[in-house]
Amino acid sequence: MSTLRVAVEPAPDQHLASAIREVGGSVVPLAQAQVLVWIGGPDGFPDLPDTVEWVALSTAGIERFVDAGVLDDKRLWTNASGFYSRGVAEHALALLLGGTRQIVRSAKTRWAKDAVDPAVRTLRGSTVAIVGAGGIGRELTPLLKACGATVLAVNRSGRPVDGADVTVASDRTDEALAQSDHVVLAAPDTPETRHMMNDRTLALLRPHSWIVNVARGPLIDEAALHRALTAGVIGGAALDVTDPEPPADDHPLYDLDNVVITPHVANPTGRLTQEMAPYLAENLRRYVAGEELLAVVTADRGY
Amino acid sequence: MSTLRVAVEPAPDQHLASAIREVGGSVVPLAQAQVLVWIGGPDGFPDLPDTVEWVALSTAGIERFVDAGVLDDKRLWTNASGFYSRGVAEHALALLLGGTRQIVRSAKTRWAKDAVDPAVRTLRGSTVAIVGAGGIGRELTPLLKACGATVLAVNRSGRPVDGADVTVASDRTDEALAQSDHVVLAAPDTPETRHMMNDRTLALLRPHSWIVNVARGPLIDEAALHRALTAGVIGGAALDVTDPEPPADDHPLYDLDNVVITPHVANPTGRLTQEMAPYLAENLRRYVAGEELLAVVTADRGY
Known part of the structure; x- marks a missing residue:
């Protein structure tokens, strides 16, 4: 041969x-x-x-x-x-902790203790939904478990993700969001997932919830996200992807202290x-x- | 009774x-x-x-x-x-990942892909020194191990820290720094630890090294740190403590894209x-x- x-x-x-x-x-x-x-x-x-x-x-x-x-x-x-799932999972953890531990707000302000201190949250005892839990979700799950979080995996089939506390099929995404403190988006960009995070679904989250996107920008309706962030519907957004990329240099999300956008580098x-x-x-x-x-x-x- | x-x-x-x-x-x-x-x-x-x-x-x-x-x-x-060790350890991980995954630089810039992409590092396969590995070090070690890092613990006695790959006594701190990609300071503020990070010891680190301080501000000579950061001797600094606190509002560290200062909130x-x-x-x-x-x-x- x-x-x-x-x-x-x-x-x-x-x-x-x-x-x-x-x-x-x-x-x-x-x-x-x-x-x-x-x-x-x-x-x-x-x-x-x-x-x-x-x-x-x-x-x-x-x-x-x-x-x-x-x-x-x-x-x-x-x-x-x-x-590249393992590296992307690490980036997702970095974005989530960057939000919940107020690294993001601290980077954008100067010793804003009155704003930062009460906003710091721990992952221990929190529930994190991974929406679109495939390869990245499998790698992210043990990292979140090590931090003491409960992992709620959502995927197309509902077939259990190794290590996740609960896995549900994507037709139960609303239910998963309503039970979660934070959300990591790891789903592909398809007609079904486009703008899956919108005014209605963002309202299922909590005032302290951080949303992390390491998947594709179009999963989030960015105008709705901006409304949710400024109205205090959710706690913050840590995004590695936007729609389109790059975002306009004067994109209003950049002006918010509870937003970070990494320039599509989860897989550098x-x-x-x-x-x-x-x-x-x-x-x-x-x-x-x-x-x-x-x-x-x-x-x-x-x- | x-x-x-x-x-x-x-x-x-x-x-x-x-x-x-x-x-x-x-x-x-x-x-x-x-x-x-x-x-x-x-x-x-x-x-x-x-x-x-x-x-x-x-x-x-x-x-x-x-x-x-x-x-x-x-x-x-x-x-x-x-x-409060567990929470402080989580904050230390958040600061470290916030640095290595360039969350900090991304929060301070707008889609700076040319600067951010080549600077993103993974903890997988890296070596992290925990200097002053007591209660916080014990809690931080499994978090770093979950991310695939090798943990090099330094403490007063050199008595092995559970889960750490290597533990050495503090008289071998220089050696530990020279072998590490990143450093987390968790030591008490004593005459021996004051300005332990100075021009000489910072030079033992690497151009990609992040230094995290969740202990006390005086452990770092901040003027030396500023020099090391601007000269590219190390990669960045993620600090929860400063000397004094709060730092002056025009402290030069605030102006650097590779520095974040959280306002002493590791234990909110x-x-x-x-x-x-x-x-x-x-x-x-x-x-x-x-x-x-x-x-x-x-x-x-x-x-």
Whole structure:
């Protein structure tokens, strides 16, 4: 059997090259490749020779590739869904604690003890809902449990998430929100999840509730969020994603002391291929063995 | 045997009253008390009748009481050292993650992706030194371990801290700093620890290192810290305490994007008696049983 021939485009990468060699493959130009590992965005995506049987994209979400018409049905496509879950979960914990322990408000003010002291909350004994509890939720759950929180997982199927105290199906999201102190959004952007946090659902939360979004901006109706934050309906918002990105520089959310927006860095670009490498190695091994790949894209679901 | 008579001053408190009744005691005016639970600061501390055999102060540090000459040797004094460790540990984790995940810089800027993205670090695989690893260190260790960090504990004796990967005695602090990615200060303020973080010791850290202080402001030479932060010697500082407190409103540390100062809220005033209540109940039980109390003050050590 000939050597596995893998192209890495649009630029070489040492972490991925090591992963390819680790499974006995070799890095080749695209014209000779069976597999293309594409570590760019949709711009500049190449015309593919028919020899390419599988394209491995390096992003967890692939909306932009779908919108750009890059995907075809001539070959297998994978994304990196789940490959960055651990890091994203850590970022979600950082955003949540940054809110509840008033790190955010403190960064935006100067020794505002009268405002900060009574607003500090502990996760111990609190209930945190993870809405869209897949890979990120599985990684976030033990972190929240270590902090003494009760974890209420919400996912499509309602199939129990390891370690979560309770898992419910997404048709019971309202109920979950009403029982939670804080909410972490980790759901994909689909027609069903678009603006799932709106005036009505934000009102199910509490005046001390922080909402964390490490998923996709469109899950939140930002005008409704701004209303809820200024009216004291919820305690604050810690967002890694917005709609659109970047937000306007004079976006009103920036002016609030109970809001932080990290610039879509839960999975930082600079660490991407390093985090992806072990998963690529595993998928190449599966490809050679004829096993089912991780993170196969189902284009009609949009993720 | 007569009922245990406990005064709670300078104001009544439901959480502490419940704790007192829970052990069969009753809340009485100071003139009739064997025990005074004092939930204020040194100002307005009353003249004590000779009948008071034990004063339970509600703060973890008692420097201000010592300075005000409140303590005497006619009776037993306790503070609340250790009673708030769990909450302080959570705050330390929030400060550390707020730094390493660039929540702080993001709160102070607007979608500064070029600065934030390359600066985001993960605790997974990092080494965190806890300097002064007592009660807070014991509570912080499992939180850091859950995030995948290696914990290097430093304490006076070098006696192993449960769960820490390595514990060393404080005469090896330099060595610990040189091996760490980040540092959490949790040591008491003593002549030995004063300005322990200075130009020399800060230089032992790394350009990505965050320093967290949940202990006492004087542990850090703030002028040296400012120099280290602006010169890129370390990555950032997340402080719950300063020297003095509050800092001047135009303190130069406030101007840096890699600094956050929370206004001494790791143990928030509003939650103090609720957190203290179970420990008071335990100490009252020990008092009645003639056992050694928790958190007895040794005035000559100043804490």
